[in-house]
Amino acid sequence: MPLVHAFDPPERFVVGTVGPPGARTFFLQARAGARITSIALEKQQVEVLSERVDELLDEVMRAEETTTLIPAVAPFDQIDNDPLEQPIEEEFRAGTMTLSWDVSSERLVIEVFPFTEAAVVSPDQLDEELAEPEPDEIFMVRLTAGWARAFVARARNVVSAGRPDCPFCGTPVDPDGHLCVRANGFRRREPQ
Numbered sequence: 001m002p003l004v005h006a007f008d009p010p011e012r013f014v015v016g017t018v019g020p021p022g023a024r025t026f027f028l029q030a031r032a033g034a035r036i037t038s039i040a041l042e043k044q045q046v047e048v049l050s051e052r053v054d055e056l057l058d059e060v061m062r063a064e065e066t067t068t069l070i071p072a073v074a075p076f077d078q079i080d081n082d083p084l085e086q087p088i089e090e091e092f093r094a095g096t097m098t099l100s101w102d103v104s105s106e107r108l109v110i111e112v113f114p115f116t117e118a119a120v121v122s123p124d125q126l127d128e129e130l131a132e133p134e135p136d137e138i139f140m141v142r143l144t145a146g147w148a149r150a151f152v153a154r155a156r157n158v159v160s161a162g163r164p165d166c167p168f169c170g171t172p173v174d175p176d177g178h179l180c181v182r183a184n185g186f187r188r189r190e191p192q
Contacts, residue, residue: 007031
């Protein structure tokens with residue numbers, strides 16, 4: 001039986017980072033009372049999760065059978081710009097994530113499972129029927145639509161607060177510039 005870190009609902013659920021741009025570690029963090037759970041994940045996972053949360057809420061908003069009031073944007077009083085709670089103790093690194101809408105409780109459900117090497121599939125295994133290993137832990141958060149929109153707003157701000165993208169090739173630019181493939185390997189600096 002896996003250990004379930006369940007927050008239904010959390011008092012706080014945010015994404016944040018530790019470290020300077022270019023070397024940031026991203027965390028999902030939930031708090032209920034004195035209990036805090038922090039899950040490490042990749043920047044791309046934050047981007048995809050926030051996009052999918054937004055898309056799912058938009059679908060629920062358009063559904064004819066819904067009676068739930070879904071805000072189109074994050075309610076101002078639910079936006080959280082405070083830093084992550086300290087100390088940050090990583091429970092596990094995120095692997096697979098699932099997202100769903102619970103009609104009966106009118107909550108968005110996010111489940112995060114630990115990354116495992118056994119879950120990685122190589123290209124030659126794509127046609128095989130593989131059983132995903134049972135996880136040791138699960139991180140589960142159930143959010144109202146307003147809190148979910150606030151999570152999306154914060155996630156977008158956190159992701160965009162990193163290094164700026166090169167206007168030519170789109171890769172991140174370090175403070176001292178980068179070798180731009182579009183400039184045939186010449187060093188480009190961020191436009192002033």
